[in-house]
Amino acid sequence: MxxxxxxxxxxxxxxxxxxxxxxxxxxxxxxxxxxxxxxxxxxxxxxxxxxxxxxxxxxxxxxxxxxxxxxxxxxxxxxxxxxxxxxxxxxxxxxxxxxxxxxxxxxxxxxxxxxxxxxxxxxxxxxxxxxxxxxxxxxxxxxxxxxxxxxxxxxxxxxxxxxxxxxxxxxxxxxxxxxxxxxxxxxxxxxxxxxxxTNRHRSASFTEQFRAYPELFASRRFWGYALACAFASGAFFTFMGGAPYVATEMLGLSPSELGFYFGFIAGGYMSGNFLSGRYSQRVGLNRMILTGTLVSTCAMLGCLVMFLAGLAHPLALFGPVFVMGMGNGMTMPNAMAGSLSVRPQLAGSASGLGSTLMMGGGAALSAATGALLGPETGPWPLIGMMLLTGVLSTLSILYVMAVERRRLREEIAVAREAEARARHVGEARPQSMPGMQDLRGR
The missing domain is CATH 1.20.1250.20 (MFS general substrate transporter like domains)
Structure with missing residues (x-):
């Protein structure tokens, strides 16, 4: 093992x-x-x-x-x-x-x-x-x-x-x-x-642990997975920071109506979690993450198009948000699993660092969205920020997939080189055998 x-x-x-x-x-x-x-x-x-x-x-x-x-x-x-x-x-x-x-x-x-x-x-x-x-x-x-x-x-x-x-x-x-x-x-x-x-691979000391950190921090796969998850999570924080203002001040929703529509994103996320649990093992982590990020990005593109067309209706915002939540429900569990699998002996540290990125990035996105929103801006800062998180999350997982393809090509090249070397040695041996037989005859 x-x-x-x-x-x-x-x-x-x-x-x-x-x-x-x-x-x-x-x-x-x-x-x-x-x-x-x-x-x-x-x-x-x-x-x-x-x-x-x-x-x-x-x-x-x-x-x-x-x-x-x-x-x-x-x-x-x-x-x-x-x-x-x-x-x-x-x-x-x-x-x-x-x-x-x-x-x-x-x-x-x-x-x-x-x-x-x-x-x-x-x-x-x-x-x-x-x-x-x-x-x-x-x-x-x-x-x-x-x-x-x-x-x-x-x-x-x-x-x-x-x-x-x-x-x-x-x-x-x-x-x-x-x-x-x-x-x-x-x-x-x-x-x-x-x-x-559950931790059967405990670090012998903090010194040993700190020596292993560069492996985690230098891993491009870890950062790709962690950022994909952080940007997907950032969409939730952005929504919580800006949706109440847009819904009440621009769409005219009452607090009770806002509470009802707020459930859309939670319902979408649970639907995405169901799909993730059912198909992740069959589809694979990276494909499921990529599917989720594309779903979220397309959902917010649809929201942008509807508002540009003048459809300032609650469902024009919360309908796409439901779909975005579904995409994030597929993205986040798989991205978290990917980041924890890069260095399993540092799973706790990887989880802590990933959570810090989610919390810190989410708080920054939420604050930025709240600061940008105003009567003169319309809903565009909220929609634009949520669309941006989807795009960045997609780019993050594409980066991971590119890194893994490159690593696979390198492994194949090394394997072929080793195979060629072994073949060369195997071909050289029979050529030396007649000489050995001649020596024995003498």
């Missing part, structure tokens, strides 16, 4: 710490991290009033949190490669649970923000759920399992504000964090009972 192969593991059994985690445990790990990002978004005006601060200060609970989350993910991966997935995820979830309790009890904005930043430890669930999948199975099969995990990651930020709005209206902003506290305790208990260790 090579490091490219997954470690042999016993079949997963629920609530058995001696086996790998069940898929439901991995989904919960990723879902908690995704839900914590913005569940309290509708409560922010009320929270600003409660702490007697400006709304801009309260917004740091989202923007600064995403920044800290991106930084933490760079540490989570290497720690899990060195010490194992299980202890890191349990420790991170315990920190999240205590920090959530601190958010509930915080008497001042300073204490609240400190506890909110400590909640970023939950990003271990986002990183390690994917690394655990790669530990358990090979790259082709891991794409379908990662699809279920990323489906939860994509859907949770979409439905989180809807849940948070209902909680805010009924019980106030504290209810959002009470729900996160309950989920945190439940997720920690589930991981304790079910998440067996």
């Amino acid at each position: 090579t490091l490219a192969d997954p470690a042999p593991t016993r079949p997963a059994r629920i609530f058995d710490r001696s086996t790998p985690p069940a898929i439901i445990t991995l989904v919960v790990m990723a879902g908690l991290g995704a839900l914590s990002m913005n569940i309290f978004l509708p409560s922010m005006p009320g929270m600003a009033a409660y702490f007697e601060v400006e709304y801009a200060v309260m917004q740091l609970a989202i923007s600064a949190y995403l920044t800290v989350m991106a930084a933490v993910q760079l540490l989570i991966g290497p720690l899990s490669d060195r010490y194992g997935r299980r202890p890191v995820v349990l420790g991170a979830f315990a920190i999240f649970t205590v920090a959530t309790l601190g958010c509930i009890l915080a008497p001042t904005i300073e204490i609240f923000m400190a506890c909110r930043m400590a909640q970023a430890g939950v990003s271990a669930g986002l990183v390690l759920s994917r690394a655990m999948v790669r530990d358990m199975v090979g790259p082709e099969k891991s794409a379908s399992m990662i699809g279920y995990v990323t489906m939860c990651m994509a859907v949770a930020p979409m439905i989180g504000p809807m849940i948070g709005g209902a909680l805010e209206q009924t019980w106030g902003w504290h209810a959002n964090f009470i729900v996160l506290l309950v989920f945190g305790i439940a997720a920690t208990a589930l991981c304790w009972a079910d998440a067996g260790e």
